[in-house]
Amino acid sequence: MSDVIVGIDLGTTNSEIAVWKDNEVRIIEGENGPILPSCVGIDSDGNVIIGEPARNQYIAYPERTVRSVKRLMGSGTNVTMNGMEFTPQEISAMIIGELKRMAERELGHSIEKAVITVPAFFSDVQRQATREAGEIAGLQVVKMINEPTAATLVYEIGTEENRKVLVYDLGGGTFDVSVVNMEAGVVEVVASHGNNALGGDDFDQRISGFITDYLMEEHGITDIPENAMARIMRAAEDAKKALSSQPFATVREEYLLEKDGVPFHLELELSREDYHRMIEPLVDETMEAVHFVLKDAGMVASDIDEILLVGGSTRTVLVQQRLEDMFSMQPRSEVNPDLCVAAGAAIQAAMISGDRVHAVLVDVTPYTFGTAAIGEIDGLPTPDMFVPIIRRNTPIPVTKSEVFFTAVPNQEAVEVRVYQGENRNAIENLEVGRFRIEGLRKGPEGQEIIAKFSLDANGMLEVAAIEKATGLEKHITIENVLSGSGNDNITQARERMRDLLGQEESSSQQGPQGAQTDHAARKAEELVEKARAMLDTAGDDDREDLVDMIDAVTTALESGDEAALDAALEELSDLIFYLES
Numbered sequence: 026m027s028d029v030i031v032g033i034d035l036g037t038t039n040s041e042i043a044v045w046k047d048n049e050v051r052i053i054e055g056e057n058g059p060i061l062p063s064c065v066g067i068d069s070d071g072n073v074i075i076g077e078p079a080r081n082q083y084i085a086y087p088e089r090t091v092r093s094v095k096r097l098m099g100s101g102t103n104v105t106m107n108g109m110e111f112t113p114q115e116i117s118a119m120i121i122g123e124l125k126r127m128a129e130r131e132l133g134h135s136i137e138k139a140v141i142t143v144p145a146f147f148s149d150v151q152r153q154a155t156r157e158a159g160e161i162a163g164l165q166v167v168k169m170i171n172e173p174t175a176a177t178l179v180y181e182i183g184t185e186e187n188r189k190v191l192v193y194d195l196g197g198g199t200f201d202v203s204v205v206n207m208e209a210g211v212v213e214v215v216a217s218h219g220n221n222a223l224g225g226d227d228f229d230q231r232i233s234g235f236i237t238d239y240l241m242e243e244h245g246i247t248d249i250p251e252n253a254m255a256r257i258m259r260a261a262e263d264a265k266k267a268l269s270s271q272p273f274a275t276v277r278e279e280y281l282l283e284k285d286g287v288p289f290h291l292e293l294e295l296s297r298e299d300y301h302r303m304i305e306p307l308v309d310e311t312m313e314a315v316h317f318v319l320k321d322a323g324m325v326a327s328d329i330d331e332i333l334l335v336g337g338s339t340r341t342v343l344v345q346q347r348l349e350d351m352f353s354m355q356p357r358s359e360v361n362p363d364l365c366v367a368a369g370a371a372i373q374a375a376m377i378s379g380d381r382v383h384a385v386l387v388d389v390t391p392y393t394f395g396t397a398a399i400g401e402i403d404g405l406p407t408p409d410m411f412v413p414i415i416r417r418n419t420p421i422p423v424t425k426s427e428v429f430f431t432a433v434p435n436q437e438a439v440e441v442r443v444y445q446g447e448n449r450n451a452i453e454n455l456e457v458g459r460f461r462i463e464g465l466r467k468g469p470e471g472q473e474i475i476a477k478f479s480l481d482a483n484g485m486l487e488v489a490a491i492e493k494a495t496g497l498e499k500h501i502t503i504e505n506v507l508s509g510s511g512n513d514n515i516t517q518a519r520e521r522m523r524d525l526l527g528q529e530e531s532s533s534q535q536g537p538q539g540a541q542t543d544h545a546a547r548k549a550e551e552l553v554e555k556a557r558a559m560l561d562t563a564g565d566d567d568r569e570d571l572v573d574m575i576d577a578v579t580t581a582l583e584s585g586d587e588a589a590l591d592a593a594l595e596e597l598s599d600l601i602f603y604l605e606s
Contacts, residue, residue, distance in 0.1 A: 028138075028378065029044060029132065029134070029136065029138070029378075030044075030138040030139060030140060030167060030374035030375075030377055030378050031043065031044050031053075031124075031125075031128050031136055031138070031139050031140070031370075031371065031374060032044065032045075032139070032140045032141075032142075032175070032367055032368070032369070032370025032371030032372070032373065032374045033121060033124055033139050033140070033141045033142070033159075033367065033370060034142050034172070034175070034364075034366040034367035034370060035063070035095065035117060035120065035121060035141055035142070035143075035155065035158070036063055036095065036196055036197060036198075036366075037063060037093050037095040037096060037196055037197035037198025037199060037224060037225075037226060038062070038063055038092075038093065038196065038197025038198065038224075038225060038226065038337065039060045039061060039062055039063055039197065039337070039363060040060075040061045040062075040063050040120050040121075040124060041053075041059055041060060041061065041124070041363070041364055041366075041367035042061075042124040042125075042127060042128050042367060043364075043367040043368050043370065043371035044128065044132065044371050044374070045371045045372060045374060045375030045378070045380055045382075046132075048380075048381075050179070050368040050371045050372060051371075052364055052367065052368065053124075053127050053128045053131050053132075054127070054131070055076065055123075055127040056077075057076065057077045059364060060363055060364075061075070061076045061077075061120065061123060061124060061127070062076050062077055062079065062080040062092075063092065063093070063094065063095065063120050063197075064076065064077075064079035064080040064083060064090060064091070064092045065079050065090070065091050065092075065094075065106070065116050065119045065120065066078070066079035066082045066083065066086070066089050066090035066091070066106065066107075067089050067090075067106055067107040067109075068082065068089070071107075073119060075119055075120060075122075075123040076120075076123060079091075079092075080092070083255055083259070084252070084255050084256050084259050085252055085255075086252070087251055087252060087254075087255040088105075088106075088107070088251065089106060089107045090106065091104050091106050091111070091116050093197065093198055093226055094113045094116040094117055095113075095117070095197075095198050095199070096198045096199075096221070096222060096226075097113040098113045098114070098117065098147075098151045098154040098155060098158075099113075099147075099148065099150035099151035099152075099153065099154040100113070101550070104116060113154065113158075114154050114157045114158045114161060115158075115161060117154075117155070117158035118158045118159070118161035118162040119162075121139075121141075121158055121159055121162040121164065122162040122163070125139075125162060125163065125164060136164070137163075137164065137165055138164065138165045138166075138167050138374075139159060139164045139165070139166055139167065139374070140166075140167060140168045140169070140170060140370045140371075140373050140374040140377065141155055141156075141159055141166055141168075141169050141370065142169070142170055142171065142172045142175045142366050142367075142369070142370050143155050143169050143170075143171065143172065143484075144171070144172055144194075144196075144199040144200075144201050144219060144221060145171035145172065145173055145174070145194075145201040145203055145214075145217040145219055145391050146199075146201055146217065146218065146219035146220065146221055146391050147199075147221065147484070148221075148392075148445070148455075148554070149445075149457060149484055149485065149486060149503055150457075150550075151221070152169055152483060152484045152485070153485065155169065156169065156483070166483075167374075167377055168373065168374075168377060168482060168483060169482075169483045169484065170369075170370065170373050170482075171201070171203070171214065171217065172194050172196075172201060172335065172336075172366045173192035173194045173201050173202070173203040173205070173214070173217065173335060174192075174203070174205070174212065174214055174369070175365070175366045175367075175368075175369025175370050175372075175373065176192055176194065176333060176335040176360075176365045176366050176369050177190060177192055177203075177205045177207075177212050177214075177333065177369070178212060178369040178372045178373060179360055179365045179368045179369045179372065180333055180357065180360060180365070181207050181212060186207070187207060187208045187209070188206075188207045188330040188331055189204065189205070189206055189207070189215075189324065189328055189329055189330050189331075190204070190205045190206075190207060190329070190330065190331045190332070190333055191203070191204055191205075191315070191318075191319075191329045191331070191332045191333070191352070192204075192205055192332075192333045192335060193311075193315070193332060193333065193334055193335065193339060193344075193348060193356065194219075194335035194336050194339075194366075195223075195224060195225070195311065195335075195336045195338040195339050195341075195344060196224050196225065196335075196336035196337065196338060197224050197225045197226050197336075197337065197338065198221075198222070198223075198224040198225070198226050199219065199220070199221050199222075199223065199224050200219050200220045200223040200224055200311055200314070201217060201218075201219035202217070202218055202219060202311070202314050202315050202318050203215075203216065203217040203218075203318065204216045204217075204318055204319065204321075204322040204324060204329070213389075213420070214389045215322045215389070216318045216321035216322040216389070216391075216417075217318065217389065217391040218314045218317045218318040218321065218391065219314060219391070220310065220311075220314065222555075223307060223310060223311070224336070224338055225262075225265065225336075225337060225338035227304075227307055228265050228303075228304050228307065228338065228341070229258060229261045229262045229265060230261075231300075231303040231304050231307070232261035232264055232265060232276075232295065232300065232303065233254075233257050233258050233261040234303075235295065235299075235303060236257050236260070236261065236276060236291070236293070237249065237257065239293055240291070244284065244289070246282070246284060246289070249282065250282055253281050253282040256278050256281060257278070257281075257291075260276050260277075260278055260291075261276075264276050264295050264300075265300070265341075266340075268295070268297045268300050268341075268342070269340040269341060269342060271297070272296060272297045272298075273294055273295065273296050273297065274294070274295050274297075274300075275292065275293075275294050275295075276291065276292070276293050276294070276295060277290075277291065277292045278290070278291040278292075279291075297342065301342070301343045304341070304343065305343070308341075308343050308344055308347055311344070312347055312351065315348075315351065321417070326351055326352050326353075329352055329354075331354075331357055332348055332352055332354065332356035332357060333356070333357050333358075334348075334356045334357065334358040334362050335362050335365055335366060336362055336363075336366075337362055337363045339356075339358065339362050340358075340362065345358075389417075389419060389420050389421060390415060390417060390419055390421050390423075390480055390484070391417060392417055392445045392446070393413045393415065393416050393417040393445070393446065393447055394413070394414060394415045394443065394444070394445055394457075394478055394480065394486060395411055395412050395413040395414045395415070395443075395444055395451075395478075396411075396412055396414065396427075396429075396441055396442055396443055396444065396451070396476055396488075397409050397410065397411060397412070397442045397444065397451035397452075398410055398412050398429055399432055400412075402449050402450055407450070409450055409451045409452050410449065410450070410451065411444060411446070411448060411449055411450060411451040411454060412427060412429075414426070414427050414476060414478045415478050415480050417447070419480075421480050421481065421482055421484075422479070422480060422481045422482045423479070423480050424477065424478070424479040424480075425477075425478055426475050426476060426477045426478070427475070427476050428473050428474070428475050428476075428493070429473075429474045429475075429476060430470070430471045430472065430473060430474065431465065431468075431470050431471060431472040431474065432470055433470050434468070434469050434470050435467045435468065436465055436470065436472070437463060437464065437465055437467075438461050438462065438463040438464075438465065439461065439462050439465065439474055439490060440459060440460075440461045441459060441460055441461070441462065441476065441488065441490045441499075442456060442458075442459045443456070443457050443458040443459060443478075443486070443488050443501075443503065444456055444457065445457050446557070452576070452579065453557070453572070453575075454557070455553070455554055455557060456579075457486070457503050458486075458488065458501055458503045460488075460490075460499060460500075460501045461499070462474070462490040462492070462497065462498075462499035463499075464497060465492055465495075465497065466492070466494060466495055466497075468494075472492070472493075472494065473492075473493040473494065474490055474491070474492055474493070475490070475491040475493055476488070476489070476490055477489040477490075477491060477500075485502065485503065486502070486503040487500060487501070487502045487503070488500060488501055488503065549578050549582055549590065549594060552578065552594060552597050552598060552601065553575055553578055553579070553597075555601055556571050556574065556575050556597060556600075556601060557571075557575065559571060559601070559604055563604060567600075567604060570600055571597075571600065574593065574596055574597040574600060575597070577589075577593040577596070577597075578590065578593045578594060578597055580593075581593050
C-alpha cells in the first residue's frame, strides 16, 4: 500500500487526476490523454465502459449511457442505464475508479487516498455524496477542497507577492466565483458565490434548442428520436468549442433521422454573434454573481489585482470579454483551465503528505449556519427568528457557540433546528437537521442552553446542545441526517461496482453512519432548495407564491401527510418549471 495521495477533479463534463511527484505536479494520462470524459455506459456485451468509449456510445445508445451526473449528486434522484437503476454516487464511483486505475498504471503501485475537489457552493449533502463516491471506489477521501481554491494554489504556488485575486470557475455543470487574498504565501478565500446548476451544459442546451427550432420551423420536424437528440447535443457541444476560436461553426449531421421515409441530413451554420445572444442571459447571471461576491468581500472591481479563469467553459469569448470590460484587465488563463483544479488538488495532497510546498491553504464556508429561537422579526414576535452561529465566509475548520435560554418554568426539553441560509426568518432558510435534548433539570425559565456548531474543512457540520448547569449534552452530525447512504449502502454499492466491473474489491475506509431518507423527502428537499434559490430574483407575486408553496411542502413533511405532500410537490414543481422556462 502506498502513502501517495492523489488529487482528483470530479467534473460534470470531464474529470482528471494528478499527483505531486519530484517537487512538481504531474497530470496522469490515460489511453486518450489526461482528460477523462465523465461518461459511463454499458456496451452491447454488458460490460461497463468509462470515459471516451462511453462518450462515443452516447450518440448511438443514450439509453445505455449516463453523462453529467455531477448535477445530481446529493439530489436523491437516481439514473437509469441499460434498464438498471444507479445512484449518482455509484456512477461517480465508476469514474473515480477509472481515474484510480489510470494512476496505478502510471505510478506502478496501488492508490488508497485522495483529495477530491467540489464546487465552492456545494451543499453539505452534495459534499457528502462526493465523499461516498470516493469510498465506493475504494479510496479514503482525506480531504475535499473547493475547486476555485485548488486552482488558486496552482497559479500562486511559490509566490510571496500580496495580491487580491478573483477566481472565475465555469465548468460543464457548475459555476463558482471567489475572491482570494494572497499574502505572504497564504491563500485565503475571502468570499465565494455560485450556482450548482449553471455551466457549459446549459450553453449546449441553448444551441441544441436553436437546432431543434430550426428543424421544426424550416422542415416541420417535431418528432426527434432519442438517439438523434443525443447526436444533436454532441453537435451542439462541438459547435460551442469551435466558436471559442472561430466566428462561425457548421453543424453537420448526416442521416440524422428519417423524414417521410427519406434520410434527412442536417446542415446549418451558427455564428458566434448568434451564439452569444443565446447564452447572454446565462453569462449575465455569472456577472451578477461576480458583483455579489465583490460586495460580500467589501471590495470593488478596481481592488482586484488578477482574474484567474478555471473550467473549460471560460474559453467562451463572451465570458472573457465581459470580465475584461468589468475589470479593465485581461484574465489569466495560461494554466490549462481543464487541468488546473486537479493540479491544485495534487498540491493540497502534497501539503497533507508533508511535502515542502510554498502555499498555505485557508478556506471559508460559503454558507451561514444557525438555529431558530424566540424573538422578533420586523417588530412581531416569532418562534422562528434565525440566529446565525457560523457566518458565511468564516475560515474553516471552525467551532462557535451561542447561548440560549429556556422559555418556560420546568421546561423538560428543547428542540434544536439547524438551518443554512441568510433570511432573518428561519423557515425561509434550508433546514438541514433537527434534534431534541430532553431531561433538562427543573427550574425557572431562563436556564442556559449552549448551542455549539463545529464545521470541519470538508464542510461537514456537527451541532451540539449542552445544558450549562448539568453538562447534559445531545449532538448530531448533519451528514447523517442528509445523506441517503450509510455504511451498509456504501458497502452494497461497492460490491455492486465490483460485480459490474469484474474486479476484486479493494480496501477502503468505511463512510460515516447515515440515515436513509425516503424518495419523497429527498425530492422535497431538492425542490425547496431550488425554490429558495429563486426568491431573490422572482417578482413580488411569484416570490409570494414560492413562499406559500415552500410552507405547504414543509408543513406536509412535518405532518407526515403523504397525499398533501404529493400535491404540494406537484404544485411547487410546476411553478419552478414556469419560472425557469
